[in-house]
Amino acid sequence: MCPSRRSPLPSRLSRQWPMPFCPQCGGALPENQSPCPICALLQAVDAEPATAIAPKPAPVTITGEPPYWLADDEAERAPVNRKAVAAFILGLLFFILPCAFLAVVLGHLSLAEIKKSGGKLAGESRAKAGLVLGYIGVGALPIFIFVAGFMLPTLTRARIRANEASAENFLQQLNRAQVQYTRNHPEKGYACRFTELIGYGLPHSQMMSGGYGVESDGYVFLLQGCSGEGFGTPNSHYQVTATPLKFRSTGIRMFCSNESSLVRTTLIQSTVKNCVERGRPISYRVPRHSSHTP
Numbered sequence: 001m002c003p004s005r006r007s008p009l010p011s012r013l014s015r016q017w018p019m020p021f022c023p024q025c026g027g028a029l030p031e032n033q034s035p036c037p038i039c040a041l042l043q044a045v046d047a048e049p050a051t052a053i054a055p056k057p058a059p060v061t062i063t064g065e066p067p068y069w070l071a072d073d074e075a076e077r078a079p080v081n082r083k084a085v086a087a088f089i090l091g092l093l094f095f096i097l098p099c100a101f102l103a104v105v106l107g108h109l110s111l112a113e114i115k116k117s118g119g120k121l122a123g124e125s126r127a128k129a130g131l132v133l134g135y136i137g138v139g140a141l142p143i144f145i146f147v148a149g150f151m152l153p154t155l156t157r158a159r160i161r162a163n164e165a166s167a168e169n170f171l172q173q174l175n176r177a178q179v180q181y182t183r184n185h186p187e188k189g190y191a192c193r194f195t196e197l198i199g200y201g202l203p204h205s206q207m208m209s210g211g212y213g214v215e216s217d218g219y220v221f222l223l224q225g226c227s228g229e230g231f232g233t234p235n236s237h238y239q240v241t242a243t244p245l246k247f248r249s250t251g252i253r254m255f256c257s258n259e260s261s262l263v264r265t266t267l268i269q270s271t272v273k274n275c276v277e278r279g280r281p282i283s284y285r286v287p288r289h290s291s292h293t294p
Contacts, residue, residue, distance in 0.1 A: 083110035084123030084130070091133030100137025107131030156249070163218040163251045167242040168263055168282060170214075170221060174240055175261040177202040182234075189234030190259065192226035218250025219243065225258070225272070241272050255282075 021028055022036035087106035093099035110127040177200040181191045184200075191197050194214050214221040225239035239258045244251030256275035257263045264279030 078120060078122040080123040081110045081114055081121045081127065083113065084127035086110075087130030087134070088126040089130070091130035091137075094133045094137030094140075097137065097141060100134045100141075103130045103134030104138060107134060159218075160249075160251055163244070164253055164255075166217040167219040167221075167251070167255050168265075170216060170219075171240060171242060171255055171257045171263050173202055174221075174223075175257060175263075178238065178259070179261075187234060189228060189236055190226060190238045192223065192235060192238070194221075194223055215245070218245050219255075220245060239272050239276065241275065254279075 022039060025036060025038050025042070083106045087103050087110055090099045090103035090106065094103065107127050107130045110123065111131070114121045114124050114127065174194075174197065177197040178190050180200040181197055182189055193212060194202065212223055219242045221240060221242050223238065223240050225237055226235050227237050228235050237259055240256065242255035244254070253265045253267055254270065254275055255263060255265050256272055256279060258276055263282045264275055265282055266275050266279045270278075
């Protein structure tokens with residue numbers, strides 16, 4: 001640089017005014033800056049709304065009747081009426097008539113006690129259930145009596161007819177067994193015991209003592225009158241009867257037969273002789289090929 005020339009910088013600096021200050025905050029104001037940036041920043045902060053703190057929600061108060069699940073819980077906490085429990089248990093046995101009557105009585109008593117307690121006793125639902133079941137059992141009684149009165153005689157008649165058919169069939173089988181027995185044992189003739197005919201087609205039944213009687217299907221069968229034409233001769237006669245065990249319950253007819261293989265029946269209990277001579281014939285079989293047959 002040439003020494004004769006001078007820089008104008010010192011003269012300019014000497015002519016500048018000192019930096020002004022803000023009269024409000026006292027801060028330095030930059031050149032040509034108005035308003036004060038510091039004051040503007042403080043005013044902006046003051047102008048922003050403060051963040052509000054959300055208040056805690058108030059507790060919800062339930063008015064009116066509580067829900068059904070809460071009501072049931074409160075009811076379960078109360079002591080259950082014992083009569084209501086007994087009525088419910090007896091109501092489950094409504095098909096037994098005494099239990100149905102007791103369920104109705106205890107159901108009404110328990111409901112009355114529960115209403116008088118003012119909510120101190122529970123079990124109303126049990127009492128009502130027992131009451132309903134009890135009335136069902138009591139109401140079914142006339143129907144049951146009607147059905148029983150209608151069906152019982154029908155069932156009894158059907159059983160009697162089945163027993164009588166079985167008795168007639170048994171006598172026919174016995175006659176066939178006697179014929180087969182005389183063929184195999186001509187020296188003996190007819191058998192005098194049921195046990196001797198078991199292997200000849202006679203069904204196995206409940207034998208009585210001695211083998212002279214059989215009990216089967218509500219009838220008692222007796223084999224008697226076994227004899228020959230003379231002493232030491234083969235048996236050429238026999239008589240068999242079928243009598244009901246309980247008259248009008250297991251049978252109402254008496255059956256009989258003899259060496260003629262003719263099965264007879266009578267509606268009254270009589271002797272073997274009357275049945276054989278006066279009984280109504282049912283069947284007649286002619287499979288006789290024995291010299292001992294009259």
